Amino acid sequence: MMNPTKKTEIVDLETAMALLGCNRANIYGYYLKKRILNPVPRVGKKAYFYYEEVSKILNEKLADIAARKNLRLTEADLGNYKLVTDEFKNNYIELTHKN
Numbered sequence: 001m002m003n004p005t006k007k008t009e010i011v012d013l014e015t016a017m018a019l020l021g022c023n024r025a026n027i028y029g030y031y032l033k034k035r036i037l038n039p040v041p042r043v044g045k046k047a048y049f050y051y052e053e054v055s056k057i058l059n060e061k062l063a064d065i066a067a068r069k070n071l072r073l074t075e076a077d078l079g080n081y082k083l084v085t086d087e088f089k090n091n092y093i094e095l096t097h098k099n
Helices: 013-020 024-032 051-069 086-091
Strands: 010-012 048-050
Touching: 010 013, 010 051, 013 024, 013 048, 013 051, 048 051
Parallel strands: none
Antiparallel strands: 010 048
């Protein structure tokens, strides 16, 4: 009978960069330096990372983006701005998240 051991999911450096939307410098200079990502012990020359950690970062980024997407924007009162010209006021509406 075969022993169904759960294998650890890993992604290579290029896949981690694609998922996180960053470059190599961000992976090494930010995520590894701050110990947000831990490298998989190397075998050969290819760098790997734990998919669970990459996925956690990705989910946090997606939640942050979703929260920002749902911000309620209101029209700012350009009349309160002293240096704004009438031409500017007639052509633009400023939207802001501040009330």
